[in-house]
Amino acid sequence: MPYRRTTAVQERLDAARARLLDAAEHQVRAHGWAGCSVAAVAEAAGVATGTVYRHLPDKAALLVEVFRIASQREVDAVAAAANGTGPVVACVARCVEVFAQRAFAAPRLAYALLAEPASPEVEAARLEYRRAYRAVFAALVAEGVERGELPAQDAEVAAAAIVGALAEVLVVPLRDGALPRGTLHALTATTLRTLGAPA
Amino acid sequence: MPYRRTTAVQERLDAARARLLDAAEHQVRAHGWAGCSVAAVAEAAGVATGTVYRHLPDKAALLVEVFRIASQREVDAVAAAANGTGPVVACVARCVEVFAQRAFAAPRLAYALLAEPASPEVEAARLEYRRAYRAVFAALVAEGVERGELPAQDAEVAAAAIVGALAEVLVVPLRDGALPRGTLHALTATTLRTLGAPA
């Protein structure tokens, strides 16, 4: 056996793969999914197009991987905001703010993750991550109801409504790149009303 | 001038165009946007592919036209439900029910109109029609606030939240083709809470 992959090589491979995914994410940040042609990603990563296929089976897998990495980061941030102490209402408000602030820190990426048309594989992953967001809010709602801070309600539907409202309210501003003053406040207020939280 | 388009011919052309759009909508009802290749639509309409281009400049225009016709029909139905008499809360509940019922009468089409990935041109039209739905709800909310039936709030944000919630709650059931029992009721309740309507 005159060749066996050494740890140094493995690390180089891992680094190359990471650089590839990073380059792809940068393409999405700049130009959305359309900027993620295999050729463009390869060039941005400083490798040949064929090299992409040494790290990933096909383009769909590349996009899904990028989507997952970026989406997971966002879900984690919102989940962290949900896990703080204090009344449920405060946690929800914090989640909404964190979500919106992070989205506007990278509007093009946020739009791509949230709403931009993409391949069926990415769409499937999007549904999955929508479910993750819902779960975060559903847990909060369930706890709020249990604690008596919120009126009895279907936590799943309420959570879906919040996620939908977040997306719907933010999509257009994200495309424009600017959030009108007051919108975030109104969004928080509307979200809390959705849960039947006392004003 | 040895030829001038006669009214009979014009009517035949109009009918052919209508048949084409109708065939395209049927394709969407059955298979979503993917079923709308120019060849498939032409065959479904009983004409040659080249004939499509005698009625529409290109494929994008065909899809947008189909989208508009179907979406306008739905918006009109919801707007009609909004225009009835009675308290604003009842109108909103009626709108939600009408929207959901009509969507589940043609789930594949509803999914295509609501959320299925499509060409940029269709996406643009989708944003436009989302705005139309928002306008319907925003008018209701504004009237509710004015009448003192609803607490003071940002009508635009509240309307966007309702539209987003509607879409988010229904998208997955639409893909499955079945609305779980109780979901519609919970959706209505959540929607009314969003507006701060008294339970």
Add this chain to the structure above:
DNA sequence: GCAAGTGATGAACCGTAGTTCACTTCTTCC
């Protein structure tokens, strides 16, 4: 240093589907 085998390359390939166009068929009107 050398044989065996892996990683990287990028130009060529290929499948798909939208679009075109030379041709046929039909309609109008003198």
Add this chain to the structure above:
DNA sequence: GGAAGAAGTGAACTACGGTTCATCACTTGC
């Protein structure tokens, strides 16, 4: 009936971008 021209046809064309693969460069272990 026949000339002028529009409507309809569908096979061929074309653009596009993902994927492949023959080739080269590099790494490993003796």
